[in-house]
Every structure is written in structure tokens, then in C-alpha cells.
Amino acid sequence: MDNINFGIDLGTTNSGIGKYENGKVQVLKNPVGHREILSSVVSFRKGRIIVGDKAREQYLSNAQNVFSAFKRKIGTNEIYPVNQQDEITEVSAIDLSAYVLKELKSYIHGNPPEAAVITIPASFDTIQSNATKKAGYLAGFEHVVLLQEPVAACLAYANLSHLNIEDEQRWLVYDFGGGTFDTALVYINQRELKVIDNKGNNFLGGVDIDHAFIAQVIIPRLAELTGDAELWQKVSQKTGVYEKLWHYLNYQAEEAKKELSMSPSVWIEINFPELDISAEFEITRDVFNTVVEPKYKETEEFIRSLLLENSMSFSDISRIILVGGTTYIPYIKDALKNISNTIIDDSVDPTTAVIVGAAYYAGSQPKPVSENPVVQNDQPKATIDIKLSYEAFTNDKEELIAFKTANPFTGYYRITRSDGGFDSGLRSFDQSASEFVTLIPKSKNTFRLGIFDIRQKEIYSNSAISISHGLYNVSGQLLPEDICIELDKNNGTTYLEPIFKRNNILPLNRTLYKVFSKSVIKNSDDKIIINVVEGKGGTMPGSNLSIGYIEISGKDISTDLIQGTDIELMLTMDESRGLNIEVYIPSSGQLIKHSFHISSRDVSVDKSLYDIAQAENILNREIRLSNDDEAYEVSALFQKIASDLNSLKGELHAIKNDNITAEKYRLDEKKRRLLGELDSLTRARDVHAALHKYREQKQLFIDRKGTATSQQLTAFENIVSREGEFLNSGDKHLIEKYQKELTELNWAIFLQSDENYVSLFYNIASRPPEHFKEPANLGFLIEEGIRHINEKNYQQLRQLVYVLSANVKNEFKKRENPDEQVGGGSTSNLGLR
Amino acid sequence: MLAIINQVFELEQKLQSRDDLSAERNFKRIFHEFEEMGYRVINPINRKYSETDSDIEATLPATLNGDLRITRVLKPVIYQKGNIDDISLVQKGIVIVEAV
Structure with missing residues (x-):
């Protein structure tokens, strides 16, 4: 038989819901705003019903239609008039409590539960208890089990602290919340937990x-x-x-x-x-x-009087349980300790202790077979056909979602944004309605529309309402290709990093923060090259069209540019695709501005020759590898490109000083075509290899997960959560970037274990002497290491491995990525990284 | 992390209130780095108040007449990026709203 599993703290000031699953309790978060705690406040304004923090906001401005602390009035005949659009309706404390419970139900993913445990103050009489049950039924629960709040709190502490209660004990629950104070004496033994007596003040918090x-x-x-x-x-x-x-x-x-x-x-x-x-x-x-102090003293009076009335003293109390956010104040804990000289238990979050306890209780309670005499809920589930209309792509900050049903229908609707930043509240719906929704700029905004019947039971939902802001637009100016910047890699080659993505709406702007990968001395001929190209990230830089090319030479700068210092590039592209680049050098405060238009592009013969030289390096390797693999057809393709590039190189040298004819544009075009052919021959294979390496490192991390720290786990989750961004990008550099981050994580986990230094030691010790800078005292160090291993003196071994490692020559230190020159001094061509 | 973002935001506000814009470029850079780390920080100052904007916790004036706008931001709105399309609100903005 299923258990209830859902526990609700229906509080005077705040409420919350928890779920019991597999022996653990999870306090559920509000999908709107992602908080665990819901303010027990309901507001009615302009046909909109809002529950929680947004309702509380209106407490001053819309006082007559905002209701809080109604729990104090539950079970009374008090009726609250609601004045909406000149129409007065009436709600009771039961109705208001039901709104809060329905809101809490909306935190649950999947099918709403039929049953719940709801907590009530220990002071509630039968009428108040039944009224709370009725609120539960109104909220759509078929079965409601009540639990006293102090009992719930004790359950949370007993379960989470794994207390083993072998004798009879009396605990005191001290519940000091935002607006109320309650204290209760609880009897606990091996089998049961019950409230002996309680006291409280509804106006002290x-x-x-x-x-x-x-x-x-x-x-x-x-x-x-x-x-x-x-x-x-x-x-x-x-x-x-x-x-x-x-x-x-x-x-x-x-x-x-x-x-x-x-x-x-x-x-x-x-x-x-x-x-x-x-x-x-x-x-x-x-x-x-x-x-x-004076507020605490008031609470102390309640405790003393409670003990006195039950003929007890503090020495009879085994433990004081803290509940409510106000108990975070250290003075309160200290004062309670001083007067009671007993255990002050603050081991559980006092703001969620009652929720946790209620959920634990719910996890142990089977669902009752039949109940609920108040509201019959045996009607067949209603269905409704909704027609939706909205703009899927927009540049406006707000968009209208309109919807209607063909058949007569009266009820409510609610629209929320999946990130939690928008909530329409519950609004009345009479066959058709529309709502302006706010959008997060430059993002895909996903909305959920829920339609509810007159009893606010959800009968329709659509979570796939997607409105993209600034990403695509059928009527706007679209960017047809990625715009990328060419950057240096550590191994002397370059790669493309996307600045603006294809299909973004123009105009676009972005600031890039990079570092100089080489120094340029003032007045020297050395230069930094900024090359912006139109083409897909991950392709060979030289195969793309250069649309913005800046050379900053030693003659242009006011002070020396030092390797490793920052450079800021502000790039804007207007609607007619004119590119503007502002270069700011923070170390000197120098600002260099350049504007480009596609029709006035500059082509540098030197840059073309550099691109060809890069391609030749790749071609030499590819020809060698394909010959080794006896893939002669592929080798022939590479050789053809190499031969064509060689003739092109000659032509480029011949026109180096020609600034008049358009020949250099023609040759640039030819270069791009040849490099494009080379790129298409190698890229798919390289991307595949990069993906393989990434997956290997990911599996390695999963295997070592048990020994990872929480920070390492978070870093891993961050990388995995971005997989959608890079795994299908076709950009090997991007995949390699994340693969390297994973490799570093795996390496750090490896080094966390002292024992792993044993294998590391043997790895270094087995190297030939020529791998070491100073092989003279190698024998002694290795002997020392073996002695440390035999004595299991891993701390000393760790130190020794550091010494040995520092003695290995840089060129033999490669750990991963053979194309990366680790510690061997990096080369730089463009000057930007 | 949120505490660090809030401190940087407060520092920027403090300098702006003294008309000191000398560090604007540095703030822009820092917020760019936050974004790279997946945190999108939004300052809702001057935004029109709407009760449907659940990304803010507002204190409202006693009367709701006139053009209600956010006139003071005590804490910014912070969204955290998951994968490419998935963002979630991790801190509501704490703001004061006035009729202007």
C-alpha cells in the first residue's frame, strides 16, 4: 500500500511542503522564485489572486484585499470581504488556507498527490482542526491527516539526528517564528511522541x-x-x-x-x-x-509558566528543540542554555523543521482507504481544448499570450515562466483571455499555462510556450554566419572563437576580455594582429573571410605591451553589418578605434602567407599519417592541396608590393577555398577525436566520483550542464576546452590520495636519467622514496615526488594533449589569447 | 558566490551615488566574469513595477496611484544559467518602489 509521503507546514506566517522518498525528506521549492518558504498571504487585485511573497508586497498598498495570519481565525465564523472591480465577494479563513495549500501543491512535479499530512498548532481545538481538514479537501486532497506542529518538529530532530531514545523523556519545543511564538512540552519514549501541554502568543515574533x-x-x-x-x-x-x-x-x-x-x-x-x-x-x-532581551524574556515567561502548570522544572527537560527563524539569534540560544542547563538542539534548520517532520510522518502513514465527506470529487476529469497564440520570436520586452476555448468554460488560468521570474497569479478565465508576459532579454523564455476549473483544480496545462527574445526574428536582420575572432593557441597555431552567433538579431555588441600572448616593445616593428572573420567557430581560421583586420605595431602604442596583461575588445555590428572594433589597453589607458565595412575589407598578404604556413604544417603531418596508414587516396588529396598552396605562395610573394590591382583579393579568395578544402577533410575526424577524449575523461570522473570533494562535484556538474552548448558545436577547440577542465579535475582527485603518490613515484623513478635536469642525486632520492613507501610515510613521499617532479625536464612533462606545450614555453603569432 | 556578487553590486552602487564612474569599466568586466561563470546579474532600477514580476521582492508605497517604478535596488536579480536554454532565478531582487 502506498504511503502519504507529502507533509505540509501550514503556518501563520510562512508555509512549506516536503516529500518523503527513499528514507529521506526533500523540502520542495517554489517553481516561482525557487524558495522553500511560502508567505501565508493571499491577495486579490484586479481579478488576480496571488499567494505568497508577491501578495505580501501589497500589504500596505492594497490592505483591504490582502489577507495574512488568517490561520488565527480558522474555525471561526469570520468572513473577509474582497472588493474587486466594484464587486464584493466573501472568503473565509478556510478558503484562504485552501489557496495556500493549492499553491504548495503546485511545487510538486508530476501528478498532484491525493493525500497529505498537514500540521496544526498544539493549541487547535476540534473545530479548528476540522476546519484545517476542510481547507485541505478544498485544495483538492482526498485524504488529510493532521499532525501537531511540536510533534512534527520533534520527529524531524529525532530522525535527522538519528537519536536512539531508550527511556522516557520530555522535550520542550521552542518555536519563535516571524510573527508568532509557541512553546510545547512533548513526551517521547521508544514508541510514541505526544504533546503534554502548550502555550503561545500570536503577536510576538x-x-x-x-x-x-x-x-x-x-x-x-x-x-x-x-x-x-x-x-x-x-x-x-x-x-x-x-x-x-x-x-x-x-x-x-x-x-x-x-x-x-x-x-x-x-x-x-x-x-x-x-x-x-x-x-x-x-x-x-x-x-x-x-x-x-525584553522579547526573549516574554517567551521565557511562557516557558516558566508552562513548566509550573505541569509541575515540572528545567531539570525534567532532556532537550530543547529550536523551531522558527528567530531562534538563529545567538542570545536566545545562550539564554535558554543558561536557564535550563540542558541540550539546546539546533541541529536541524529551524525554518523547515516542521515541514521535514510532517514529511517524515507522511512517509510512515498509509493512504486511508476512504474519507472526505465534505467535498465530493468523483466527477470525471474535465478536458478542454485551448487555442493559443503568441509571437515566438520578439525584440520587445513584453509579449502577449492570448488563448481561448471553443466551448463555454468559466474558471481560472495562471501563467508562469520556467526560470521563476514571472507569475501571473490565478486569474479568472471566461472562454478567452490574454496576458502580457515579461521576457528576459537575449534568452529563450519558456512559459507554462495552466487552466483550472471553478474549484481551481487544474484541467489543462501547456509547458512548451517558448518565446525567444533577441535570438531569432523573421522580420529582423539576421546574422547569416558566425562572426569569430582568431586567437593564439599554446602550440603556435591559431583557432577561431565565436563572438556573435549565426541567427542573432542585428545590431549586436559584445566586449571580449583577452590577454596579450606576447610582448611588443614601443617603437619596435613587432605587432599584435586582431583578425575578425565571418565563418563557423572551429573551422580553420585562414579558410574564412576576414571582415575586420587590425595590426597594432610597436609604433602605434604609448607604452610597451607586456605579455600576460589584459586587452579589451569592444565589438559592435550594426544592422547593415558594419563592424566597429574598439581596442582598449588597460595598462596604458590607450583606446584604438577602427570601423570596417564589408565592401572596404583589408587583405594582408603577410597574413595570407602566415595562414598558408600554418596549413603546410598540418598538411605535412596529414600526408605522413595517411601514408603510414596506407590511405593513399586521402594522401593524394592532401598532396594536391599542398601543391596548390605552394603555387599560391609564389603568386603572393610576387604581388607583395602591389597595392593597386585587385589581385590580392583574388588570391585571398583562392587561399580561403584551398584552406576550406583542407578543413573539411580534417575537421570531422578531429571533432570526433575531441569528443572521444571528452567522454573518456567524463567516465574517469564518474569512476572517481566517490572521492571527489563537493567543490569538484559542483565543477563537474557545471561542465556537464553545458554539454548542450559544446557537444554538438562541431568546434573541436570548444570541446577540448571542457575536456581539459575535466582532465584537471581528474588529476586533482588523483592527487588527493596519498597512496596515488606511490604510482606517481614509480612512474618518475622509472624514467631514464636523460629526462632529469640534475641526475646526480637521483639514486639517493629513489632510495629515500622506496623507504618512505615501505614505512607508509606518505606525507614524506608526497614531498619527495614534488622534488623529483621539479627535476624532470620540461619537454618530458607532457601529461595530456600532445599538441599542448606544457611548461615548455609557448609560442605566439597574433599576440592575443 | 551570491554574497560576492551582492558585495560587488553594492560597491558599484556606492560609487555611482557619489558620481564616481572611474571604476565602471572594471565593474563591467567583473559582471562579465560573473556571466561567464553562469550568473546573470540584472539591475531592475527604473523598471515599471508589475505584480507579476516574481523576480523581485518589492516594498510598495501606501497608495498604488501613479506610475510605479523601482527607485532603489538593494539587491540585484540574479539568474543562473544551466545548459544553453535553461536558466533559473537564484536571487530575487530586493527593491523599493515609488510613484514617480
Whole structure:
């Protein structure tokens, strides 16, 4: 039989939902905003029903239609009037609680559950308990099991701390939340857990501490610094600019409170130009504690009275369980420790402890067979046919999603953006509706449309509404080819890195941050080459059309350019595909601007000769390899290109000083064609090889995953999450880049284990003497190493491996990527990396 | 990481409030590096307030009349990039909204 598995903390201020699965509890996150905690606030405005933080935002401005803390009124006859578009409707605390529960249900992926455990305060009577159940049924649960909050909290601590309770114990639950305080005495033994008694105050919470902190600590300091003795009066009236100051100070107080939970003091910086206030002052935890103390004392009175009424003292309490965000404050923990002299258990996140406990309980409860007398839910599932219309590609910041159904239908709809940044809230839907949705620029925005029946049960959803901003546009100017920059590799060759991708909408701009791969001395003839080409990233640079070519020689610069220092390239391409390049050299502050238009491109004969020289290196290797493999047909193809390039080289030398005729353009065209042929012969194979290497390293990491640190795991996940970007790019350089990152990770994991230094030692020790810079004392070092291994003295062995490794000549240090010259001094041609 | 981004953002705001733009280029570079690391930082200042924008936590004025705009950003909006099409909100912007 299935268990319930879903546990809900339906709180006065905040709520949340957890799922029990395979012995563990996961607190689910809101798909909108990705937070675990949902504010228990519901607002109604202009036909829109919003639950959570966005509803809380309107607490001041739309006070009559924003409802919070309704849990206090559940089970009473109190009705809340909602004034929407001149129409007054009525909602009860049960209805409002049901909205919160429905919102929590929306956190669940897949089919919504039929049953849930919902927590209630220990103080709830039968009517309040039944009213909570009714809210659960209204929210669409067929079965609802209630659990007292203190019991849930104790369950969370007992399960997560793996406590082994062998005798009878009494625990005290201290629940100090944002707006309420509750304390309960709980009896626990090997088999059961029950609440003995409880007390609480519905109007005492962390927010009271925040406000006292502003009034008693921050405002007096500000008043002193500004000389405005009436500052508190003005701020507390919250009018005009002082309303803004009040909000600003609330934020600062909240941040300072968090920091004071970890540090003994905090610097508060008040920067409020509207009132010309710019101040900075230090607040110590001792000063903050003077504000906390009176609020804490109130809670202490409740505890003392609870114990007294149950004829107990602190010595009867085995453990105090902390629940609620306010218990993060160190003063509270210390004070509880001082008065009770017992264990203060803060081992579980106090903000989610009740959710976790409820989910654990749900994981142990089988789904009841039948229940729910209140709302019948046996109607067949409704179906609806929705016709959608929207622009899939746009350059606007907002887009309209319109939808309608052919058959008569009245209910609700809700549109959310998958990244969590947009939520329409629940809106009424009468056959047709439309909604303006906001878009993240230069991204694919994916929306979900849900249609709900009159009881807000979802009957239709579409998660594939995709609106791309700035990526494609049928009516806009599209970039027909990638635009790339040519950069140096470590092995003396060059490669293309994409700047603008094909199909992006013009105009485009981007800033690239690169480093100089060689030094250029002022007034020398040496130069840096910036070459921007039109063509696919990963292809041979010389096979593409150069559309922006800049040479910065020693004569153009105001100071020497030093290898390894930064260079910034601001590239813009306008709608008519004119390219503008601004080069900024931060070390000298020099700015060099160039504009290019495709019709006035420059062709450098030197650059063409350089491209040919690069291609000849590749061709020599390819001809040798294909001859070795007896692939004579392929070898003949390479030889033909080599021969054609050789004649082209002659022609280029002949026109080197010809600046009049168009001959150099013709030869450039020819060069690009020949290099394109070479590229198409080699690229598919190189990409395949790069992919193979990447997959090898990925598998190696997976095999070693058990010994990876959390940082290494995160780095691995980051690489894997980008696979969509590079695996199908056809760009071997891009694939190699990530393969190298994986190789470094694998190498780091390897070196984490002392034992691995044994194999490393034998690897180095078995090298011939000519591999070492100073082979003289090699024998002694190897003997030492063997002695360390025999004595299992791995720390010493590790040191020795470092010494031996440093003694190996650079040219023998290659670990991976034979085309990479590790430590052997890199070569550079263009001067940019 | 989010704490570092917030500190850099605050530093930029502080210099801007003093009309000190000398480090703008450096900030641009730092935010570029954040983006390379998968973090997209958005400053929603002057954006029109909409209750459907769940990427911000706003404090609103007592009355909702007039043109409501974000006039102060205490924390920026931060999205994190997963793979090529997948981004998610990792920090809501904390903002103050006023009628302007």
C-alpha cells in the first residue's frame, strides 16, 4: 500500500511542503522564485489572486484585499470581504488556507498527490482542526491527516539526528517564528511522541525584534549623526520620503540581524541620498542583545509558566528543540542554555523543521482507504481544448499570450515562466483571455499555462510556450554566419572563437576580455594582429573571410605591451553589418578605434602567407599519417592541396608590393577555398577525436566520483550542464576546452590520495636519467622514496615526488594533449589569447 | 558566490551615488566574469513595477496611484544559467518602489 509521503507546514506566517522518498525528506521549492518558504498571504487585485511573497508586497498598498495570519481565525465564523472591480465577494479563513495549500501543491512535479499530512498548532481545538481538514479537501486532497506542529518538529530532530531514545523523556519545543511564538512540552519514549501541554502568543515574533532594533538602535544613531532629533517621529509616520527610508531601514536591520547571528559586530552603512544621509556605524552583538532581551524574556515567561502548570522544572527537560527563524539569534540560544542547563538542539534548520517532520510522518502513514465527506470529487476529469497564440520570436520586452476555448468554460488560468521570474497569479478565465508576459532579454523564455476549473483544480496545462527574445526574428536582420575572432593557441597555431552567433538579431555588441600572448616593445616593428572573420567557430581560421583586420605595431602604442596583461575588445555590428572594433589597453589607458565595412575589407598578404604556413604544417603531418596508414587516396588529396598552396605562395610573394590591382583579393579568395578544402577533410575526424577524449575523461570522473570533494562535484556538474552548448558545436577547440577542465579535475582527485603518490613515484623513478635536469642525486632520492613507501610515510613521499617532479625536464612533462606545450614555453603569432 | 556578487553590486552602487564612474569599466568586466561563470546579474532600477514580476521582492508605497517604478535596488536579480536554454532565478531582487 502506498504511503502519504507529502507533509505540509501550514503556518501563520510562512508555509512549506516536503516529500518523503527513499528514507529521506526533500523540502520542495517554489517553481516561482525557487524558495522553500511560502508567505501565508493571499491577495486579490484586479481579478488576480496571488499567494505568497508577491501578495505580501501589497500589504500596505492594497490592505483591504490582502489577507495574512488568517490561520488565527480558522474555525471561526469570520468572513473577509474582497472588493474587486466594484464587486464584493466573501472568503473565509478556510478558503484562504485552501489557496495556500493549492499553491504548495503546485511545487510538486508530476501528478498532484491525493493525500497529505498537514500540521496544526498544539493549541487547535476540534473545530479548528476540522476546519484545517476542510481547507485541505478544498485544495483538492482526498485524504488529510493532521499532525501537531511540536510533534512534527520533534520527529524531524529525532530522525535527522538519528537519536536512539531508550527511556522516557520530555522535550520542550521552542518555536519563535516571524510573527508568532509557541512553546510545547512533548513526551517521547521508544514508541510514541505526544504533546503534554502548550502555550503561545500570536503577536510576538522576529518582526517585533526588527522594529525595536530600528527604533532603539539605528534611529538614535542616525538622529545623532544628522542632528534631526525628530527622525523617529517622521519615520514612524511613514509618509513621503520617510516611508521609503522606513522600508530601507527594515532591509538594513534584517541584514544586520543575520550578520550578528554569525559575527560579534557589524558595520551598518546607511546611504540615503534622498535625505542626504550617508552614515556608517558599528553595532555590537551586545547592543543588539539589549533589544532582543525584553522579547526573549516574554517567551521565557511562557516557558516558566508552562513548566509550573505541569509541575515540572528545567531539570525534567532532556532537550530543547529550536523551531522558527528567530531562534538563529545567538542570545536566545545562550539564554535558554543558561536557564535550563540542558541540550539546546539546533541541529536541524529551524525554518523547515516542521515541514521535514510532517514529511517524515507522511512517509510512515498509509493512504486511508476512504474519507472526505465534505467535498465530493468523483466527477470525471474535465478536458478542454485551448487555442493559443503568441509571437515566438520578439525584440520587445513584453509579449502577449492570448488563448481561448471553443466551448463555454468559466474558471481560472495562471501563467508562469520556467526560470521563476514571472507569475501571473490565478486569474479568472471566461472562454478567452490574454496576458502580457515579461521576457528576459537575449534568452529563450519558456512559459507554462495552466487552466483550472471553478474549484481551481487544474484541467489543462501547456509547458512548451517558448518565446525567444533577441535570438531569432523573421522580420529582423539576421546574422547569416558566425562572426569569430582568431586567437593564439599554446602550440603556435591559431583557432577561431565565436563572438556573435549565426541567427542573432542585428545590431549586436559584445566586449571580449583577452590577454596579450606576447610582448611588443614601443617603437619596435613587432605587432599584435586582431583578425575578425565571418565563418563557423572551429573551422580553420585562414579558410574564412576576414571582415575586420587590425595590426597594432610597436609604433602605434604609448607604452610597451607586456605579455600576460589584459586587452579589451569592444565589438559592435550594426544592422547593415558594419563592424566597429574598439581596442582598449588597460595598462596604458590607450583606446584604438577602427570601423570596417564589408565592401572596404583589408587583405594582408603577410597574413595570407602566415595562414598558408600554418596549413603546410598540418598538411605535412596529414600526408605522413595517411601514408603510414596506407590511405593513399586521402594522401593524394592532401598532396594536391599542398601543391596548390605552394603555387599560391609564389603568386603572393610576387604581388607583395602591389597595392593597386585587385589581385590580392583574388588570391585571398583562392587561399580561403584551398584552406576550406583542407578543413573539411580534417575537421570531422578531429571533432570526433575531441569528443572521444571528452567522454573518456567524463567516465574517469564518474569512476572517481566517490572521492571527489563537493567543490569538484559542483565543477563537474557545471561542465556537464553545458554539454548542450559544446557537444554538438562541431568546434573541436570548444570541446577540448571542457575536456581539459575535466582532465584537471581528474588529476586533482588523483592527487588527493596519498597512496596515488606511490604510482606517481614509480612512474618518475622509472624514467631514464636523460629526462632529469640534475641526475646526480637521483639514486639517493629513489632510495629515500622506496623507504618512505615501505614505512607508509606518505606525507614524506608526497614531498619527495614534488622534488623529483621539479627535476624532470620540461619537454618530458607532457601529461595530456600532445599538441599542448606544457611548461615548455609557448609560442605566439597574433599576440592575443 | 551570491554574497560576492551582492558585495560587488553594492560597491558599484556606492560609487555611482557619489558620481564616481572611474571604476565602471572594471565593474563591467567583473559582471562579465560573473556571466561567464553562469550568473546573470540584472539591475531592475527604473523598471515599471508589475505584480507579476516574481523576480523581485518589492516594498510598495501606501497608495498604488501613479506610475510605479523601482527607485532603489538593494539587491540585484540574479539568474543562473544551466545548459544553453535553461536558466533559473537564484536571487530575487530586493527593491523599493515609488510613484514617480
